[in-house]
Structures are given as structure tokens and as C-alpha cells.
Amino acid sequence: MTSEQSTPPQQQYAERSYRSPAALAGGGLLILLGLWLGGDALLRGVPQTKIMAAFALILGVPLVAAYTLRPLVRAGEDRLLVRNPFRTITLPWGAVDDLRAGFSAEVFTSGGKYQLWAVPVSLRQRKKANRQAARGANPRGRFGPQADAGPAPRAMADQTMDELREIKERAAHRESAKGEPVVRWAYGIIAPCVVGAVGLIVTMAL
Template sequence: MTRQERSTPPQQQYAERSYRSPAALVGGVLLLLLGLWLGGDALLRGATDTKLMALFALLLGAPLVVAYTVRPLVRAGEDRLTVRNPFRTITLPWGAVQDLRASFSTEVSTAGGKYQLWAIPVSLRQRKKVSRQAMRGADTSRPRFGPNADAGGPVPRAMADQALDELREIKERAADRESAQGEPVVRWSYAVIAPAVVGAVGLAVMIAL
């Protein structure tokens, strides 16, 4: 080993990983464009009451669309798991994570409670499809050669289950690391909550008048 090789600090074996729902992102962007088109038209051409209604509707609707489609994110680092849900951001040192599971939704468990992973949705349809593929792959009556032969390879997994497998692997590596210990930290997203509340109150006042 050369002197240069000995002096080079070891690099992290795994880079930080992020998980999002592509379908939610696309749907959210389309909804925002539609809302801005309709709301912008009302703001430009409508009467005073119509403009106010459109303004409050945008203040209410746009943050909610962003919260449930664009905002959700799961970021897995070497020392902690960051869960960004519609209205909260939860920072979990890996030492505080007890379990990661997926049934009808994905969630992470700690000693203080459970948190849903909005960015990793569970698709029951995809699970059924993967299950059928796995059963076909396990059918030993199929010919080993020819056009109907099984190509082999790893057992397929649904996207949510595969993501949780990766997160469990990172958790196991960090279980005893001192820098991965600590308590969960929960922060509310007031940038989403505040305009939505203003929009809801404004719409309620306009309807009551």
C-alpha cells in the first residue's frame, strides 16, 4: 500500500438515499397547473367577490396539493432517517427506529409511537402482480429450456417492500454507531399550514356573507 493510499480517508460505503412517489409528483404538478389556470382566470376576469373567492381557494387548495403530493419525502442517511410528511418533518436517528413495516401503508415505529411514510405508498395491485410473477417463477413443472423456460433471477418485490428492505439494511448497519443515537425530533410545516388556514377562514367568511 502506498503512502497516498494510507492517507486517503475511507469513503462512505453507501450514499444517502431518497424515496418519493413519482405518480404523486406528476399528479400534484398537474393539479397545481389546473388550479392556477382556473384561479388565475377568475382573478383576472372575475368580479370582486369572485376574485376574493378565487384567492382564498388558491390559498387553501395549493398548499394542500403540495402537502399531499410534492412534499412527501423519505431520506435515509448513514446516521438518521428523515421523514417528510404532509404537515410534519420527523427526524429519526437510526438508534431510535424499532421497526419498519408495510401492510396497507408503510410506517416506522419508535418507542414513542409510529409515523407513516407518505412518500412510500403501498400498491396492493402491484403486490398481487409481483406475487403472481413469483408463483410462476416457482412452478417447477415449466420447461427449463425453450421459449417458455423460466429466465431465473431474484424473486420480484413490490416497490414499497423493496424500499423497506433497503431501509432495514441501513438501520442494521447503523444500530450500534454512536452518531446514530438520539431522540426523534418532530417539526410542523407552518409554511403549508398557515396559508391553508387563511384560505379556509377566508372561504368560510365569504360563504357566510
């Protein structure tokens, strides 16, 4: 038996995950800075300062993580999972009407729209891609026509939305891709933020 015959068949589709590398890096640095400053206040501060530092960390660390580390878009074979700062939305592809990237990336359903925090839209990157595409449309150099430069460049957010639309088109008519959107609140993020905010307000009022 050959190696090809003994190898199990591969999946027809592999999930794709989208996150912002800049947000991950920035969020990690902010959390480390906050832990360093807050830890110093907890070790060296007076009692009231220690209490305020503790509540500031309880508020600040989850809040920074919510907006930088938590956002995620995962495109599965039948569903699109959107993890935003305080909510997780599961959307069967059959429930998705459209995907657009204007000033922000958004997914539209019959019940409304949801922002894709993990797919930031860079207008600067889009303008740069448009300029490169315009130069490619007129490829004459100083010494005559230039060789074909290949497909026109696209901004990262626009490329991501193109990929998601392609997955949606492939899945929209499958029975397993039908259903209603499911929204879940991220209470593990919300609860400590509320505790930290209330604690800070009470401590500062004393």
C-alpha cells in the same frame, strides 16, 4: 502519482431519497390546473369571485403540494428523515424499532409510529409480484424445465422497506445513530391553509 492515488476517498455511504413519481406528476398537474382556473377567475370574475378565487388558491395550492410534492423519505447514515404533509420527523436509527409495509408504509419507535407518505403501498403491484414469484417457484414450461429466472420480484414499497431495514441494521449500534425522535410541524404549509380556509368561510357567509 497515478489517478487512483490522487482521487479523494469516496464516502462510505450515500444518502438515499424516496419519493412517489406518480404523486409528483399528479401534484404538479393539479397545481397547474388550479392556477389556470384561479387565474382566470381573478382576471375575469366579479369582485366576490376574485376574493373567493384568491382564498381558494391560498388554501388549495399548499394543500395539494403538502400531499403530493412535499412527502419525502431520506435515509442517511445515522438518521431517517420522514417528511409528511404537515410534519417532518427526524429519527436516529437507534430509535427505530421496526419498519413495515402493510396497507401503508410505517416506521415504529418506542413512542409510537409514523406513516411514510412518500412510500405508497400498491396492493395491485404486490399481488402482481406475488403471482410472478409463484410462477418462478414452479418454472416448468410447456417443453420442460425453464432456466432460472433470477430472484423473485418484489413490489416497490416492499423493496424500499427492505433497503431501509438493511440501513437500520448497519447503523443501529453506532453511537452517532442514537438519540430521540424530533418532530417539527410544517407551519409554512399549515398557516396559508388556515388563512385560505377561514377566508373562504367568511367570504361565502357574506
